[in-house]
Structures are given as C-alpha cells and as structure tokens.
Amino acid sequence: MTAVESVGEFRFECGESIDDLRLAYETYGEFDGDNAVLVCHALTGSQHVSNAPRSEDHEPVTDGPDGGAEAADADADADVGTGVQTAGQARAWWDDVVGPGKAIDTTEYYVVCVNVPGSCYGSSGPPSEGPDGEPWGTEFPPVTVGDWTRAQRRLLDRLGVGRLHAVVGGSVGGMNAVDWAKHYPDDVRRVAAVATAARLDTQCLSLDAIARRAITTDPNWNGGDYYGDDRPNPDDGLAQARRIGHVMYLSKASMGRKFGRRAAGRGAFGDAPADPTDRFFPYREVESYLDYNADSFTARFDANSYLYLTRAMDEYDLAAGYGSDTEALAAFEGELLALSFTGDWHFTVEQSRALAAAARDADVPTAHHVVESDHGHDAFLVEPESVGPPLRDFLADGVDGRAVRDEREESDGSDGSGGHSGGPDRAPVHASLFPG
Amino acid sequence: MTAVESVGEFRFECGESIDDLRLAYETYGEFDGDNAVLVCHALTGSQHVSNAPRSEDHEPVTDGPDGGAEAADADADADVGTGVQTAGQARAWWDDVVGPGKAIDTTEYYVVCVNVPGSCYGSSGPPSEGPDGEPWGTEFPPVTVGDWTRAQRRLLDRLGVGRLHAVVGGSVGGMNAVDWAKHYPDDVRRVAAVATAARLDTQCLSLDAIARRAITTDPNWNGGDYYGDDRPNPDDGLAQARRIGHVMYLSKASMGRKFGRRAAGRGAFGDAPADPTDRFFPYREVESYLDYNADSFTARFDANSYLYLTRAMDEYDLAAGYGSDTEALAAFEGELLALSFTGDWHFTVEQSRALAAAARDADVPTAHHVVESDHGHDAFLVEPESVGPPLRDFLADGVDGRAVRDEREESDGSDGSGGHSGGPDRAPVHASLFPG
Numbered sequence: 001m002t003a004v005e006s007v008g009e010f011r012f013e014c015g016e017s018i019d020d021l022r023l024a025y026e027t028y029g030e031f032d033g034d035n036a037v038l039v040c041h042a043l044t045g046s047q048h049v050s051n052a053p054r055s056e057d058h059e060p061v062t063d064g065p066d067g068g069a070e071a072a073d074a075d076a077d078a079d080v081g082t083g084v085q086t087a088g089q090a091r092a093w094w095d096d097v098v099g100p101g102k103a104i105d106t107t108e109y110y111v112v113c114v115n116v117p118g119s120c121y122g123s124s125g126p127p128s129e130g131p132d133g134e135p136w137g138t139e140f141p142p143v144t145v146g147d148w149t150r151a152q153r154r155l156l157d158r159l160g161v162g163r164l165h166a167v168v169g170g171s172v173g174g175m176n177a178v179d180w181a182k183h184y185p186d187d188v189r190r191v192a193a194v195a196t197a198a199r200l201d202t203q204c205l206s207l208d209a210i211a212r213r214a215i216t217t218d219p220n221w222n223g224g225d226y227y228g229d230d231r232p233n234p235d236d237g238l239a240q241a242r243r244i245g246h247v248m249y250l251s252k253a254s255m256g257r258k259f260g261r262r263a264a265g266r267g268a269f270g271d272a273p274a275d276p277t278d279r280f281f282p283y284r285e286v287e288s289y290l291d292y293n294a295d296s297f298t299a300r301f302d303a304n305s306y307l308y309l310t311r312a313m314d315e316y317d318l319a320a321g322y323g324s325d326t327e328a329l330a331a332f333e334g335e336l337l338a339l340s341f342t343g344d345w346h347f348t349v350e351q352s353r354a355l356a357a358a359a360r361d362a363d364v365p366t367a368h369h370v371v372e373s374d375h376g377h378d379a380f381l382v383e384p385e386s387v388g389p390p391l392r393d394f395l396a397d398g399v400d401g402r403a404v405r406d407e408r409e410e411s412d413g414s415d416g417s418g419g420h421s422g423g424p425d426r427a428p429v430h431a432s433l434f435p436g
Numbered sequence: 437m438t439a440v441e442s443v444g445e446f447r448f449e450c451g452e453s454i455d456d457l458r459l460a461y462e463t464y465g466e467f468d469g470d471n472a473v474l475v476c477h478a479l480t481g482s483q484h485v486s487n488a489p490r491s492e493d494h495e496p497v498t499d500g501p502d503g504g505a506e507a508a509d510a511d512a513d514a515d516v517g518t519g520v521q522t523a524g525q526a527r528a529w530w531d532d533v534v535g536p537g538k539a540i541d542t543t544e545y546y547v548v549c550v551n552v553p554g555s556c557y558g559s560s561g562p563p564s565e566g567p568d569g570e571p572w573g574t575e576f577p578p579v580t581v582g583d584w585t586r587a588q589r590r591l592l593d594r595l596g597v598g599r600l601h602a603v604v605g606g607s608v609g610g611m612n613a614v615d616w617a618k619h620y621p622d623d624v625r626r627v628a629a630v631a632t633a634a635r636l637d638t639q640c641l642s643l644d645a646i647a648r649r650a651i652t653t654d655p656n657w658n659g660g661d662y663y664g665d666d667r668p669n670p671d672d673g674l675a676q677a678r679r680i681g682h683v684m685y686l687s688k689a690s691m692g693r694k695f696g697r698r699a700a701g702r703g704a705f706g707d708a709p710a711d712p713t714d715r716f717f718p719y720r721e722v723e724s725y726l727d728y729n730a731d732s733f734t735a736r737f738d739a740n741s742y743l744y745l746t747r748a749m750d751e752y753d754l755a756a757g758y759g760s761d762t763e764a765l766a767a768f769e770g771e772l773l774a775l776s777f778t779g780d781w782h783f784t785v786e787q788s789r790a791l792a793a794a795a796r797d798a799d800v801p802t803a804h805h806v807v808e809s810d811h812g813h814d815a816f817l818v819e820p821e822s823v824g825p826p827l828r829d830f831l832a833d834g835v836d837g838r839a840v841r842d843e844r845e846e847s848d849g850s851d852g853s854g855g856h857s858g859g860p861d862r863a864p865v866h867a868s869l870f871p872g
Binding site for chain 2: 014142199200201202203205206207209210213214217218219236240243244247250251252255256258259260261279280281284286287290311314315317345348
C-alpha cells in the first residue's frame with residue numbers, strides 16, 4: 001500500500017513554491033521511537049522498495065491540508081497519487097535487501113521510503129495535477145536533491161519520526177543519503193552511501209545531457225506538453241535516454257559475458273530498427289535487451305520526470321554552499337559507510353574513496369567498503385549477497401560492524417600485490433571492468 | 437587535390453553489386469616501386485590525411501570507365517566526387533604524423549589514402565549519384581571492412597602498386613589495416629594497427645546501435661530519403677550520434693580535466709536545449725563543446741554514411757571465416773605493430789594485447805606498444821609525439837625498430853611494481869582512465 005500525504009506549501013531551492021506538495025511513500029515494520037531507517041531510491045525507482053508487509057499503521061500523526069493519507073495499490077500497476085500517468089509502479093526494487101530477516105530487517109527497523117518530488121510514482125511532479133487541474137508539465141518547479149531531503153524531513157515530521165537511526169541510499173539515492181548528513185547533521189545516526197559520489201563526473205554529466213537531448217528533440221515531447229489520452233508520449237526519446245542510462249549501469253565485463261556479439265534469435269524482443277543495412281547485418285541480443293528494457297521503461301516512467309530527476313542528479317554537489325566536501329560534513333554527528341563496486345564506472349570506487357576521505361577529514365567515523373564485482377553500477381541492486389552483510393552490520397554496530405570492511409585496514413593486511421583492496425594511493429580500476 | 441577514380445563493377449560482400457565503384461583518394465610523395473604506404477582513415481575521416489604536397493603524378497596507370505581521374509579541391513570545403521553532399525571535407529586528420537620529415541615521411545614513402553566505400557567524401561556511398569542520376573540513399577549496398585580492403589586493392593592496382601611496404605590505420609582504420617594481413621597476406625610487409633581491435637566489444641556495439649537509432653528515429657531521416665535542397669537533413673539525429681561517439685573518444689580523465697563541471701560562460705557555442713529546468717540549471721562547458729562539435733559534424737557528414745560505416749565497424753570480426761584470429765593471420769608474411777593507449781575505453785589495451793597475442797601465435801613478428809595516456813581513444817590523433825616515433829621506426833625497421841617497445845620486454849625489465857608496462861597477465865587498466 002502506497003500512502004500519499006500532503007505536506008503543505010513547499011518552497012523549492014530554485015525559489016519557486018507550490019501550494020501543496022504531495023509525497024507518496026511506503027513504510028514497513030513498526031516504529032518504536034528510535035528505529036526509523038529512511039531508504040532513498042535511485043533515479044527511476046519508487047517508494048516501493050520491498051514486498052515486505054507494510055506497517056500496521058502508517059497514518060501520519062498530523063493531517064495534511066487534504067485531511068490525511070490516501071492509499072492505492074501500487075503493486076498491481078495501479079495509478080497512485082493524483083491518478084496522472086503513474087501506471088506501472090516500479091517493482092519492489094530492493095526486496096532482497098529490505099524485509100523480514102533481511103539486511104535491513106523490517107522486524108527490527110521501521111523503514112520509510114518516499115518517492116522524490118519531481119518523480120512520477122504519486123509524489124508531486126510534472127505529470128501530477130497542478131493548481132488548474134491539469135498536469136503540471138514543465139510548470140513544475142525544478143527540483144534538487146536538497147529539495148528531496150527537505151521534503152523527506154517534512155514527511156517524517158508528520159509520521160512522528162524525529163531522529164533517524166539511519167539513512168540508506170544507492171546511486172543518486174546515495175547522494176540523497178549523504179545530503180541528510182549535510183542538511184540535518186543532528187538528525188541521523190548512520191548514513192550508508194551506496195555506489196554514489198559527492199558529485200557526478202564530466203563523462204556522466206555528458207551522457208545525461210545527451211539523454212535529455214534525446215527527449216527534448218523527440219517531436220512528441222512538444223515542449224513538455226504531451227499529457228492527455230489523445231497525445232502521443234515522447235517514447236522514442238525516452239527510450240533512447242533509457243538505453244544510454246542502461247549502458248551506464250552495466251560494465252564492459254557484464255555486457256560481454258551476458259550478450260557477447262550474438263545475433264538475437266527467435267523470440268527476441270523487438271525488431272531491428274528501420275535501418276537500410278538490416279538486410280545484411282543482424283539485430284543483436286544486446287540490442288534486443290536494451291530495446292526490451294527501454295520499451296517497458298516508457299510504459300512506467302514519465303519523460304518530463306526523467307528530465308527533472310537527471311538534472312537533480314547532475315547538479316548535486318556536496319560541497320555546494322560550503323567550499324569543500326569536508327566542510328559540508330563538518331557538523332555531522334553520525335557515522336558514514338561508503339560502499340562501492342570495482343566494476344562501476346557511473347559512480348566509481350575513486351569517487352567513493354574521495355567521499356570517505358572527506359568524511360574522515362571532518363572527523364566522521366567512516367568506512368569505505370569496496371566490493372569486488374564486475375556487475376557495474378547495477379551491482380548494488382543485483383548483488384544482495386555483497387551489499388547485505390555490510391549494510392546489516394553497519395546498521396547494527398556502525399563502522400565497527402563485523403562485516404564492514406574498510407579498505408585501509410585491508411591494505412594494511414594485504415600482501416602488497418596490488419589486489420582489489422588497494423588503498424587510497426593505489427591504482428584502483430580493475431581488470432574486471434575491461435576484459436580482454 | 438583529391439582524385440576520384442572509377443574502378444569499375446564491384447561486388448560487395450553482401451552479394452550486391454554496383455556497376456561503377458568510384459574511389460576518392462589522395463597520394464603524397466613519389467612511388468619508387470617499393471615504398472608505398474597505405475593509410476586507412478577512421479570512421480568519419482577522409483582521404484585527406486595530410487597537408488603535405490601531393491604526388492606530382494597521381495594519375496592511374498589504367499583508365500577507369502570514365503576515362504581517368506577527376507580532381508577537386510578538397511581543402512576548401514569544396515564538393516568532390518559526384519558533387520552530392522560532400523561539402524565540408526574533413527581537415528587533414530593526421531597532418532602531424534604524415535608529411536615531409538614526419539613519422540610517415542612523404543619524402544621517403546609514397547603515401548596513399550582512400551576514402552572508404554559508403555563514406556561521403558567522394559567515394560561511392562549513400563549520398564553519391566546512383567544509376568538513375570539520383571543519390572543512392574539506402575539503395576547503396578551495405579559495406580564491410582573487407583569491402584574497403586578489396587576496393588583499396590583495386591585502386592592500388594590502377595596506381596601500379598603491387599606489394600605495399602606498409603598499411604597503417606587507427607580505430608576502425610586499424611581494423612582495415614589488420615584486414616589487409618588477412619585478405620592479402622602476401623601484399624604487405626608491415627601492418628601498424630593503432631588503437632584498434634580484432635572486433636568491437638559489447639559495450640561499444642551498444643553505443644553504436646543507440647547512435648544509429650538516434651538517426652533512424654529522427655523524422656527527417658525519412659527512411660534514408662532526405663536528399664535534395666528542399667528536404668531537411670536528419671541533423672538532430674546525426675548530432676546525437678556524434679555526441680555519443682565523442683564521449684566514446686574521450687576518457688573520464690581528459691573530460692574532467694578539460695571541462696570539469698563548469699557552466700558555459702559568454703561566448704559558448706549553442707544554447708541550452710529547450711528544457712524546462714534550464715531556468716534554474718546551467719548549460720555546461722562540456723555540453724557546449726559536444727554541441728559545437730556535433731553541429732560542425734552535421735555540416736560535413738552524411739547521416740546514411742554514418743549508419744553504413746558504424747555497421748561496418750560493428751560487424752568486423754577478424755576471425756570471421758577462419759575460426760580464430762590466429763588462423764585468420766596464419767598466412768601473413770609480414771610484421772605487426774599493435775599500438776594502444778592506456779586511457780582508451782573504445783579500443784582497449786587488452787584488445788590490442790589479444791590481437792598481438794593472436795599474431796604471435798601465428799608466428800607473425802609482433803610488438804604491442806602501449807602508450808601511457810589519459811587522452812582516451814583520441815590519443816592516436818592528438819599525441820603525435822607518442823605515436824610518431826614507434827610508427828617511424830616500425831616503418832623503417834619493423835618490430836626491431838628503435839622506438840618500438842613491446843610490453844613483454846618492458847615487463848621483463850620492470851621492477852614488478854605494477855607500473856603501466858604490465859604484461860599479458862597484469863591488470864591492465866590504469867588510474868588515468870578514471871580519476872578520483
């Protein structure tokens with residue numbers, strides 16, 4: 001059950017306000033006053049983080065302007081929120097990690113996950129209903145990761161949650177998690193920043209900009225005004241954006257292993273695009289895979305939301321307003337776990353290392369746990385066996401948790417042969433990223 | 437002066453034929469019977485490899501069906517060849533490497549560079565004139581790297597060149613160079629394969645497919661039929677394809693160093709795309725750079741040619757028809773230099789290493805020369821100081837050339853600390869690829 005709560009007037013970082021920010025969220029487990037864990041979703045994720053039983057009572061402690069929560073069945077691809085273009089709820093995106101007896105144990109913690117403003121799973125955003133009863137479209141204010149953090153704080157207030165035991169997030173959700181340590185340094189005990197960075201690098205900024213251009217040059221995008229049953233969506237552009245994103249989420253190694261150069265056989269999804277050279281050259285398995293994924297993505301995600309959320313990710317800079325990452329984290333009273341994956345070129349090990357170093361310089365107890373993996377950025381979603389144990393023990397015991405490794409300790413104990421545990425001064429990219 | 441020579445009827449690998457294959461080419465230096473060097477251009481390059489003086493006499497020894505060569509001024513962005521859509525000749529793309537006194541010394545060698553079939557710089561291809569007097573468009577036969585090799589052989593016959601002293605090429609031009617050793621193993625003494633591979637990996641296949649999709653989903657592409665003054669070109673799609681390609685040519689390190697996350701200031705090329713969040717977020721320098729490059733690219737390149745040539749690159753597989761790369765090179769009588777760059781993720785060091793290993797297994801005298809560079813794939817174009825010496829000495833003395841290093845020798849002589857010279861068993865990707 002997704003609930004939708006109105007948190008009233010909200011002023012965005014850009015200076016624009018809306019009268020009634022609505023937030024779609026899910027909660028799991030029971031709140032005992034000190035066990036709340038906020039989980040932050042990635043770019044195109046949703047509040048639906050787990051198939052675990054929802055909390056018995058997730059009604060807010062104070063009523064919003066509309067008089068309380070509204071619920072919808074998010075599991076069955078039903079519309080949620082304002083009923084605008086939110087069909088195709090993302091499936092429970094971290095069900096292997098969040099649930100009863102799992103790493104983020106919902107019998108122990110009260111888990112909250114909120115769809116970020118600007119998204120399309122029930123929270124206010126471009127496809128949601130604006131003041132005139134029509135979808136906001138591009139009149140919706142630009143959003144930032146900081147806006148997400150402040151909106152989550154507002155919702156948690158309504159739920160009666162003061163200090164959080166932990167905030168956990170991956171990818172841009174990891175930026176969101178780190179942003180909690182910056183914006184509300186007294187409000188969170190432990191921050192787990194998974195496969196993330198203090199800011200995106202130039203290469204990824206470029207690919208995101210290219211992805212947005214794919215949407216805005218689709219004639220059906222129509223300046224962002226494409227809502228309504230009689231209007232075509234900019235599916236070609238959004239599909240292209242997704243294909244580009246998908247390549248960013250995988251590694252050379254995982255793509256090579258999974259698809260190689262094989263031609264798609266019978267039963268492949270999709271057709272070769274209308275390309276004159278099709279009459280001689282094959283449609284490849286990897287294309288079929290990307291096309292299948294892009295097609296299902298256009299059925300569940302809104303093109304304007306994609307523009308808004310990638311912008312929020314691109315603009316995030318932990319140091320903004322402070323001068324350095326360390327200064328931005330100086331007031332943080334909690335502990336930090338940075339978890340990174342050797343095959344991830346979207347958010348690299350080096351970026352996590354730099355984030356961890358900045359936190360240590362701010363006297364934050366910090367561990368940088370490096371997972372040897374060639375799954376690329378997707379590793380944090382598809383390797384629960386790697387991600388779960390350090391998360392579980394970090395939530396329980398902080399950086400001293402049993403399964404939490406810090407790469408500096410590993411280096412000390414290594415044989416110096418340059419294995420994956422390389423410390424800050426070692427060349428950190430691994431053969432698994434780029435197979436021969 | 438670009439010359440255009442008709443080499444008569446040509447049957448492509450796909451089985452289709454055209455009556456009159458025309459090839460645009462340039463020659464530099466004087467042929468002495470044993471000093472011919474064929475230089476193969478990269479994907480969007482042209483026959484205009486150098487600003488060096490052209491050969492005094494580049495008339496073919498036999499006349500083509502049309503009665504000989506046709507010349508045009510390719511330097512001044514003039515149309516060449518059949519006059520269709522070939523404006524904006526690429527600038528001399530390897531002028532730092534090819535010319536009098538340079539690494540490929542035109543006072544010593546007779547240098548020939550041929551625009552490949554399917555391209556748009558005067559050789560037969562989609563934008564050139566077909567049998568009905570109209571541009572071929574998508575009726576032009578699909579082309580392969582093997583077709584390029586056979587077409588070059590045909591032209592060299594007309595020029596009176598039998599055995600080549602060397603074939604040199606970078607990127608897909610390097611595939612073309614290696615293909616010479618496969619197709620005409622007796623016809624070439626030395627093959628220099630620069631920043632290339634025996635085949636593309638899955639990640640690059642994906643990005644090329646996405647780039648083609650950008651073109652074919654541009655409504656102006658119109659099934660490939662967009663020629664004529666009254667028709668718009670698919671510039672949006674071609675520009676997107678180029679932006680994707682451009683990111684592939686650079687490294688994280690070089691992009692970060694050159695542009696960082698800076699907003700574009702006054703004088704930047706282009707405008708932010710029509711994106712609703714522009715009112716708050718900046719247009720970045722890196723976007724301005726990609727947009728500028730994409731814009732100039734659409735002025736000089738043909739969208740259908742881009743489809744054809746990326747397909748040729750994607751489909752190239754040295755082992756095709758043989759079962760292995762080694763078997764494909766078994767008959768080659770010459771020597772091989774594989775030159776690779778540590779920051780290149782389009783054609784990786786590992787891929788060059790595998791190519792070199794296959795050649796050695798075929799008893800081909802081989803050197804794999806690894807250049808430490810963070811310039812990405814572009815290194816072979818922008819680092820003449822790295823590329824020139826090994827090429828010069830390889831042309832002169834083969835793999836024993838003074839400046840030709842083989843990574844295996846380096847490893848033997850190294851201190852084992854895992855520096856850039858890592859041998860076949862060492863983790864080969866370098867910190868410069870992914871800066872912190």
